[in-house]
Amino acid sequence: MRRNTKKLLKLVTSALLVVLCTSLLFRTFVSYQMLDYVPGGSFLPRAPRDTNDVAAPRVPSKPAAATGDKASELKAAAKPSSDAGGSTEKDRDWHNYPQMQKEASAKGPGEQGLAFFLPAGLEQKKEQLYKVNGFNALASDFISLNRSLPDIRHPGCRKKRYVKELPTASVVVPFHNEHWTTLLRTATSVLNRSPPGLIKEIILADDFSNKDQLKKPLEDYIAKHFTNVHVVRATKREGLIRARLMGARQATGDVLIFLDSHTEANTNWLPPLLEPIAKDYRTVVCPFIDVIDYETFAYRAQDEGARGSFDWELYYKRLPLLPDDLAKPTEPFKSPVMAGGLFAISRKYFWELGGYDEGLDVWGGEQYELSFKIWQCGGTMVDAPCSRVGHIYRKFAPFPNPGIGDFVGRNYRRVAEVWMDEYKEHLYHRRPHYRH
Numbered sequence: 001m002r003r004n005t006k007k008l009l010k011l012v013t014s015a016l017l018v019v020l021c022t023s024l025l026f027r028t029f030v031s032y033q034m035l036d037y038v039p040g041g042s043f044l045p046r047a048p049r050d051t052n053d054v055a056a057p058r059v060p061s062k063p064a065a066a067t068g069d070k071a072s073e074l075k076a077a078a079k080p081s082s083d084a085g086g087s088t089e090k091d092r093d094w095h096n097y098p099q100m101q102k103e104a105s106a107k108g109p110g111e112q113g114l115a116f117f118l119p120a121g122l123e124q125k126k127e128q129l130y131k132v133n134g135f136n137a138l139a140s141d142f143i144s145l146n147r148s149l150p151d152i153r154h155p156g157c158r159k160k161r162y163v164k165e166l167p168t169a170s171v172v173v174p175f176h177n178e179h180w181t182t183l184l185r186t187a188t189s190v191l192n193r194s195p196p197g198l199i200k201e202i203i204l205a206d207d208f209s210n211k212d213q214l215k216k217p218l219e220d221y222i223a224k225h226f227t228n229v230h231v232v233r234a235t236k237r238e239g240l241i242r243a244r245l246m247g248a249r250q251a252t253g254d255v256l257i258f259l260d261s262h263t264e265a266n267t268n269w270l271p272p273l274l275e276p277i278a279k280d281y282r283t284v285v286c287p288f289i290d291v292i293d294y295e296t297f298a299y300r301a302q303d304e305g306a307r308g309s310f311d312w313e314l315y316y317k318r319l320p321l322l323p324d325d326l327a328k329p330t331e332p333f334k335s336p337v338m339a340g341g342l343f344a345i346s347r348k349y350f351w352e353l354g355g356y357d358e359g360l361d362v363w364g365g366e367q368y369e370l371s372f373k374i375w376q377c378g379g380t381m382v383d384a385p386c387s388r389v390g391h392i393y394r395k396f397a398p399f400p401n402p403g404i405g406d407f408v409g410r411n412y413r414r415v416a417e418v419w420m421d422e423y424k425e426h427l428y429h430r431r432p433h434y435r436h
Helices: 002-033 051-055 069-077 097-104 123-133 137-142 155-159 180-192 216-225 240-250 270-279 347-352 366-376 407-419 421-430
Strands: 035-038 042-045 169-175 199-206 229-233 255-258 263-265 283-292 307-310 316-319 343-346 380-392
Touching: 123 137, 137 180, 169 180, 169 240, 169 270, 180 199, 180 216, 180 263, 199 240, 216 229, 229 240, 240 255, 255 270, 255 347, 270 283, 270 343, 270 380, 343 347, 366 380, 366 407, 407 421
Parallel strands: 169 199, 169 255, 199 229, 283 380
Antiparallel strands: 035 042, 255 343, 263 380, 283 343, 307 316
16 A cells, blocks of 8 residues: 555656646746847847747748838847936937848858958969958958948947937048959948938048049949949049048038048947037047958957057057046047047038148158147047947058158158157157158
8 A cells, every 4th residue: 555655656746747847848938939039149028929829830020121120129129228327308329220130130251240261263363462452352352342240349339329419421531542342341331330311421532543443433333322422533642641631621521530441330330429529529539440350351359448649759559548438438538649540520620720731741640740739729539439440450561652751750750840849859869860
């Protein structure tokens, strides 16, 4: 009798365990069905559905870009948290969620900013293009002009809102013999990832290029695919500095944004550049500059922020952020000098400062000259962590010296004489030949 009782108890216990495990598995399955995956690695809760919906066959859904469902989920994920101060009637979310969703599902060479490796047998063509560009231009040709990039901003940037009324921008892109696809990808990324209506125009400032493809074929392509991109051309080689000035003189937007000709603007890059200027037109704003690998076009962060500086030989240096800036990782922070070619400035303020010094030749020193003017003439300069732009750092400079000697040294001397007062002696002590 006792044996039978023990067997019965074991059977009852086993049955209870089976029922309990089945119940837990079912609850887990239903909970999982109530989650939607969001690109970037997170899951979002979704409203409960009818129980019959779990077991019923699913009707094939339309693409997210058509229904807007995924875009809505991305928008929900970016909803400001309560401790971020929420939203007000004076601000808005400037993210382009349909564009973000479209990019999240893109696949192909270089998509999502992944490295691309050329197929075998193209080494000769690769080397030919390498010599004239300083980077793997053939790899660029395999990658879409609309290629997608990873959103590597601080998570807090995805919840940031900006003022409703932002100024319009003219994007000035100087170039000299830039490779066709990197130049067009620069313009395409700006238009794809900027809120509609904020880009007044993109001005491609041609510094006397001699590549045939950058002549009529470029103009024909622009006329066919863009409405607010145009080319202005120098009649002789002017150099980077004066090419920027040439483009700036043609601009009509409220804000000038200078970019290099081998860059890619990332997600929602524009509002963080424009808002500080909307609040004070004497504020100059620089984006975080990410790295596009010169060999594979892989996209990665350079770092998560540093202040621009220089040593007494006028070499550009990067300094750690201050403790107060580290505590606010999504807020703009002050920086003594800019890195160079990527920044936004009020068109009014740029010309109040006199623009670039036209006495500077080709390139070199212009970032110090403008930075010194900003800080010494009533302005402020900040870096905006939520604005990110990728940049190809060439393996080598493919363009020969223009035959005008040490133009960089002459530029440094000119900047020192005009703006550095007695501190110029520190430069001359280390570079005595700059004095004469």
